[in-house]
Amino acid sequence: MSKHLKVTFQCYVLINCIFWALLLVMRLKRFLLRYYPPGIILEYEQGGQVKTKSIDLLDLASTDDALSIAQNLSLKEPLITQTRIPQVQKLVTKLQEKIGSTGDRQFYLFKVLRAHILPLTNVAFNKSGSCFITGSYDRTCKVWDTASGEELQTLEGHRNVVYAIAFNNPYGNKVATGSFDKTCKLWNAETGQCYFTYRGHTSEIVCLSFNPQSTVIATGSMDATTKLWDVQSGQELSTLSGHSGEIICLSFNTHGDQVLTGSFDNTVCLWDVHTGQQTNTLIGHRGEIANAHFNFDCSLIATASMDRSCKLWDVRTGHCIATLRGHEDEVFDIGFNYTGQQIVSASADATARIYDAGTQKTIAVLEGHESEVSKVSFNPQGTHVLSGSADKSARIWDVNTGECMQVLEGHTDEIFSCVYNYEGDTILTGSKDNTCRIWR
Known part of the structure; x- marks a missing residue:
């Protein structure tokens, strides 16, 4: 065998070994x-x-x-x-x-749950939509079966209002509850067992979230700090200090390596989850932050403020890309559709607005509510918007035309929370009338 051929053969063998090693x-x-x-x-x-x-495959089209x-x-x-x-x-x-699928359907009232003896604070689905949870001023969180409307568990142990609640989606086997008693608790969603009580905040907990991997819980408090907690051990991982006002909202990015916090100090801060260090501060609003979210690919953040405006920010630079105007009163809520190409906002001026994230132009003004709109969200398909209002109703709107497709009526007090399930074929509405309604 020639020297050249021998070297070639050795390279061939080496490449094959590497290939099979990679496969293994x-x-x-x-x-x-x-x-x-x-x-x-x-x-x-x-x-x-x-x-x-x-x-x-965010740009996938049915014709591809x-x-x-x-x-x-x-x-x-x-x-x-x-x-x-x-x-x-x-x-x-x-x-x-x-x-x-456009998600076009008429929703009908399936069940009225007289869920708690005092007003509800929040409602949330698990990923599959088979269960949901409700928090309340009665100091409990309850787990419900969506198909039957039956109560599965009552999570008792907090000594004050249970305000913030979340499933560890996509798994859905754990529930986190944040309370005005300054603690967060982690529960088994199926048995009701309390795994841990996280202590350390010096004021009320008003927002919380699991990271996408379900390994970390973030809690935001009126003490102006956010804390990160280990789901497995129950230990505090870090305290995120830097805001000068109460933390009102927080959320993880899709990868779980960043968390954003919105505050009454008019700013939003970005933090590195692994180090606990602040990486950027979004400065520009002239009023308290009401809500803030990443888009799915984590390139943008949308913020809503009491200064009557929404802003769009570049995550990488922290620069404000645009101010989304049009509301005539405080803006309470904001969210992206799944592609991140559209934004919806809710305001005390009794309207919701849909914006194009690329052009920052208004696509539609959703008019029809008779009082402030506190909650808005796109359906999973991105074709409709759900809004909840102090006028005791929730409404479903067509994204393209801004037309109101349906009014969900029956609550006797303001609706503070309304959400779609993952498939978009069930809606929950939570009201200060102490009830939760399931719509199908």
Whole structure:
């Protein structure tokens, strides 16, 4: 064998060894679908551990060629081998069928739950929509079965109002509750067992969230701090100090490595979850922050303020891209659709507004409520907006025309919370009349 041929053969053997080693290191176990926003999640095994990675298809259209998309994904993602292309093509087709659904439907009252003996504070679904939770001034959180409306658990132990509540979605097996008693509690959603009581805040807890991996809970308090807690051990990980006013809202980005906090000091701060260090401060509002959210790809933040405006911010630079005007009174709520291309806001001027995130122009003004609008959200498909108002009603609006499609009536006091489930075929409305209503 010539020296050149010998070297070539050795290189061939080495390349093959590396190739098979990589295959052994990363082995695809299965595909999971994420409908809203559309994407494919790869579950794979590496070094004996099961891991996941997401392929986002935010621009997927129902008219796109599914085979071409699958082939392109195979070129970019080593875990998607040639033999997997037909399987990926079928998954893309299923996603296209799902996003092709407009979510058009009439909702009917399914059940009125006289959930608590005192007014409710918040309502929230688990990821599948099979269960939901309600918090209340009666110091409890309750877990409910969506299909039957039956109470499954009463989570008792707080000594004051249970104000902030959340499932650890997408898992849905744990519930976190934040209270005016200055503590947060972590519960088993199925048995009602309390795992931990997180202590350390010196004032009321008014907002909380799990990170997407369900390993960390963030709590925001009237003491102007946010704390990060370890879900597994119950230990405090860090205290995020820097605001000079009460923390009113917080949320993690999609990756879970950043958290934003909005405050009565008129600013929003960005924090590194791993270090607990402040990485940016969004300064520009002239009134208290009411709410703030990342878009899905974590490139933008939308903020709502008592200064009657909304703002759009670049996450990377912290610069304000645009001020979204039009409301004539305080803005209470704000949110993105799943693609991050549209924004909806709710105001004390009795209207909601839809903006284009790219052009920052108003798409539609949602007029019809007779009093302040406190909550708004897009349906999962992004075709409709749900709004809740102090006029005791919730309304469903067409995103493109701004037309009111349906009025959900029957509550006898203001609606403070309203949410869609993951599929967009069930709505919860929570009211100061001490009831929660399920609409289907």
